Amino acid sequence: MTRRRYLLGAIAIVLIAIGVFSSENVTRLDFTAWGRGMWQRPTDLVAALDIERGQRVADLGAGKGYFIPYLQDAVGPGGVVFAVDVEADKTAALEERFPDAPVQVILGGYDDPKLPDRSVDLILVVNTYHHIDDRTAYFAKLKSDLAPGGRVAIVELDRELSGLLALFFPEDHASTLGNVRAEMRAAGYRELEVKEMLPIQFVVVFAPE
Numbered sequence: 001m002t003r004r005r006y007l008l009g010a011i012a013i014v015l016i017a018i019g020v021f022s023s024e025n026v027t028r029l030d031f032t033a034w035g036r037g038m039w040q041r042p043t044d045l046v047a048a049l050d051i052e053r054g055q056r057v058a059d060l061g062a063g064k065g066y067f068i069p070y071l072q073d074a075v076g077p078g079g080v081v082f083a084v085d086v087e088a089d090k091t092a093a094l095e096e097r098f099p100d101a102p103v104q105v106i107l108g109g110y111d112d113p114k115l116p117d118r119s120v121d122l123i124l125v126v127n128t129y130h131h132i133d134d135r136t137a138y139f140a141k142l143k144s145d146l147a148p149g150g151r152v153a154i155v156e157l158d159r160e161l162s163g164l165l166a167l168f169f170p171e172d173h174a175s176t177l178g179n180v181r182a183e184m185r186a187a188g189y190r191e192l193e194v195k196e197m198l199p200i201q202f203v204v205v206f207a208p209e
Contacts, residue, residue: 029199036066039199046070048195048203049153055121056147058082060113061128065094068103071124075102082115084108111138115145126155127201130175139187143208151192152206154180177202 029038046067051057051074059067062083071081083094084106091107098105108114110133115123123142132138142152159174181191181204189206197203 040066040201041198042067042070044197045155045203046074048197049074049122049124049205051075051122054078056080056082056119057122057124058084058113058115058120058145060084060108060123060125061086061131062094062105063090065097067124067126068094068098072102077102080104082106082120084113084115086110112141113145115142117144119147120145121147121150123150123152124155125152127157127173129154129156129180130173135183136186139184139189143188146208150207152184152189153203154184154206155198155201155203156180157200158202177204180204 033041051071053074053076055075056079057071057075059065059071059081062068062085065083068081068083075081080102082104083091083098085091085094086108088107091105094103094105106114123146129135139152146152157174159176177194180202184191184206188209190209192205192207195203195205
């Protein structure tokens with residue numbers, strides 16, 4: 001254990017020294033995981049969203065389904081996870097990977113995720129927000145899919161990142177928290193909270209006005 005602690009400490013010092021992470025953000029890495037798990041912290045992120053057993057949640061822009069198992073665990077057997085993507089090859093792969101309930105795969109449209117009306121307790125949007133055209137109109141329409149008390153959680157690469165790591169991400173694949181706040185406010189949402197927990201992304205939760 002002591003040897004591992006020294007190793008992790010050395011890694012943290014190197015990451016700070018070469019400018020990959022700031023001293024603040026390096027403390028948000030999960031050194032018990034490797035690869036994406038180190039900086040995405042999926043277990044901690046889903047836990048921080050306070051999802052209740054039996055709820056219905058949507059992963060908007062599900063891709064290969066990275067977050068689906070974590071959301072399944074959160075909602076339990078009585079809940080539902082909607083895995084939404086706009087690419088048919090991805091939804092086909094999702095159906096093959098998650099053939100059983102509680103996962104329901106949806107081929108969404110670019111202007112409508114095609115979620116059931118007034119049914120979703122939480123819509124999770126990870127690394128997808130910047131891909132959406134006319135976001136104000138899109139999220140205004142999305143309100144009709146939320147159940148009473150429903151929320152939207154946006155997890156997005158922070159364009160204002162400091163350090164060398166920012167060089168590895170195209171500028172148009174990131175957002176600023178200020179822009180997201182303004183666009184969501186224009187779409188008719190109020191901000192509930194910002195969760196300062198990830199090293200290279202911001203996490204902000206909204207609810208309809």
